[in-house]
Every structure is written in structure tokens, then in C-alpha cells.
Amino acid sequence: MRRGDVLVVFDIRRYEAATLQLAEMAAEQGAEVVLLTDPWLSPIAHHARFRFAAQIQVPSAWDSTTALMVLVETLLAAVQQINWDQTQERMTRLEGLYERASLFRRGGKG
Known part of the structure; x- marks a missing residue:
């Protein structure tokens, strides 16, 4: 990782020490850290240039990542729109x- 690289990190409660260490190393190397986390904010927030916090509590025993996925889809759409020429080239190659x-199967028929 180096200056100009972007590390996108997902870290919700019961935060992982290894994920924090990775974010610290990325920031030390000059990479931009983008954090998607919960309302309580992962310790990685200290190293992240951009922080997105979303609600994860739902009426069940498990936390939900649905709101975080909505954020990811929104970020992808924004980056795609800003860099459409580069994005279109990559999409065509992919x-x-x-x-x-x-x-993948074509036509959506299973």
C-alpha cells in the first residue's frame, strides 16, 4: 500500500485487532482509509480519512449489515459516475x- 491507494475497511462491534492493525499500516504508508462501521465507531475511525457509520441493530440476536451494503452501493454508483470512462473500460474487460x-449464466434463466 502506498500514497494514492485506497483501503476500504468494514469493522463493526466486536472489532478485530488484525483489521485495526491493517488500517494503521495502510495509513502509515500514505494510503487513504475509508471506514464503514457502526454508530459506536470502530477504533479504526482514528486512522480513516472518511468514516461512514450505519445502524446495525435489528430486532434479532444478530447485527445486520444491510445498511452498510446500501452505503457501499451508493459509493460504487458515485465513483462510477465520476470516473465513467475508466469504469466503462474496466466493466467491458470484466x-x-x-x-x-x-x-455466469446469461439470460437469468436457471
């Missing part, structure tokens, strides 16, 4: 690789 490797 689609060609997927077709060549027969990774």
Missing part, C-alpha cells in the same frame, strides 16, 4: 473475462 470463463 464482462469479456466472465464470458470467456463461463462464470
Whole structure:
């Protein structure tokens, strides 16, 4: 990791020490850290240039990552729109690789 790189980190409560260490190392190397976390804020927030906190509590025994996924989809759409020429080129290459490797079925029929 170096200056100009971006590390996107997901860290919700019961925060992982190894994830914190990775974020610290990335920041030390000059990479930008983007954190997606919960309302209580992961310790990684100290090292992140951008922090997105979302509600994870739901009426069950497990936390939900649904709100975080909405944030991810929103960020992807924004980056795609800002860098469409580069994004379109990458998408075209990926689609060609997927077709060549027969990774996905076409037409949505199962």
C-alpha cells in the first residue's frame, strides 16, 4: 500500500485487532482509509480519512449489515459516475473475462 491507494475497511462491534492493525499500516504508508462501521465507531475511525457509520441493530440476536451494503452501493454508483470512462473500460474487460470463463449464466434463466 502506498500514497494514492485506497483501503476500504468494514469493522463493526466486536472489532478485530488484525483489521485495526491493517488500517494503521495502510495509513502509515500514505494510503487513504475509508471506514464503514457502526454508530459506536470502530477504533479504526482514528486512522480513516472518511468514516461512514450505519445502524446495525435489528430486532434479532444478530447485527445486520444491510445498511452498510446500501452505503457501499451508493459509493460504487458515485465513483462510477465520476470516473465513467475508466469504469466503462474496466466493466467491458470484466464482462469479456466472465464470458470467456463461463462464470455466469446469461439470460437469468436457471
